[in-house]
Amino acid sequence: MSEQHLIFGGMVFVAVFLLMMGLTIPVFGESQKARRNLKKRVLELSADTDANTITLLLRKKYLRSLSPAERWLESLPGMESLGDALEKADYRYRAYQVVLGIALLMALGAGIAWFFSRNIWIALVVGVICFFIPVFKIIRAKHKRIAVFEEQLPDAIDIMKRAIRAGHPFSESLHLVAEEMDGPVGQEFRITFADLNYGNDLRRAMLGLLHRVPSIPVMALVSCILIQKDTGGDLTEILERIGKVIRERFQFQRRVKTLSAEGRLSAWILVLVPFALVIVVSLTSPDYLPMLLDDPMGLKLIAFAFVGMIIGVYWINRVLRIEV
DSSP, X not given: OOHHHHHHHHHHHXXXXXXXXXXXXXXXXXXXXXXXXXXXXXXXHTTTSOHHHHHHHXXXXXXXXXXXXXXXXXXXXXXXXXXXXXXXXXXXXXXXXXXXXXXXXXXXXXXXXXXXXXXXXXXXXXXXXXXXXXXXXXXXXXXXXHHHHHHHHHHHHHHHHHHHHTTOOHHHHHHHHHHHOOHHHHHHHHHHHHHHHTTOOHHHHHHHHHXXXXXHHHHHHHXXXXXXXXXXXXXXXXXXXXXXXXXXXXXXXXXXXXXXXXXXXXXXXXXXXXXXXXXXXXXXXXXXXXXXXXXXXXXXXXXXXXXXXXXXXXXXXXXXXXXX
């Protein structure tokens, strides 16, 4: 395969990669700086706890429950982080199972591409795409679950507030949320309530909730509860204000998504139009594309157009992405 065809194939792969990233990155959300601040805040809250020691002990106990082969696979570098991501995405697979499935998918995709094209580079590109598809699916499922949790969180806070006003202890308010609500909120509050019942203190249980659902609204809720525990105050009033802020934040996010729909559609059109034109030209003028790829000037034009497309996608993403 010529160098020109290789470069063109690489451009197509990067473009597909950008499109798949567009499916996983929301229009609104926390910036990198906000996520760093979130991690910093979690470390500050957990500075005086032995959460890391407990996590290490639970990890060792989990590994001892596996067979020797599974234990070796789960001990490989990156498996713990992948398992954490699967847990946050609410997937019930073990990390090594996902890795083996991705490897099988890559081999199958590359083999099919090689069978039909007899081209090693096309097979390689297809194999890499087959690698990214499950990864992006996990990332998208994680973002979607956190978004659903944030949407349900104000209703959960209302239940907690009413339960505390009725005279129930805080732990029982968590139990009521777990019993009355379905979805991610019910699951996570059920785990938090179980943590408290099994002897964990309030700080460790709430930090566990924040670790499983890393989100700014959850951080605000956890911080307020822990501060109220240390300094005192009216917890029902605090929960009422936090619920109101989170609900208004979510309403604003919905409004941003509606108002930015036209811009997002324009971004999709701008990215897809060049590939649609390539298909149309290849059908109407089959001899044009080989001349374009074989000519050095044509390759330069493609490179300039590709760089312009990447700049445009990046700029549109920066314009549309609003920090809330």
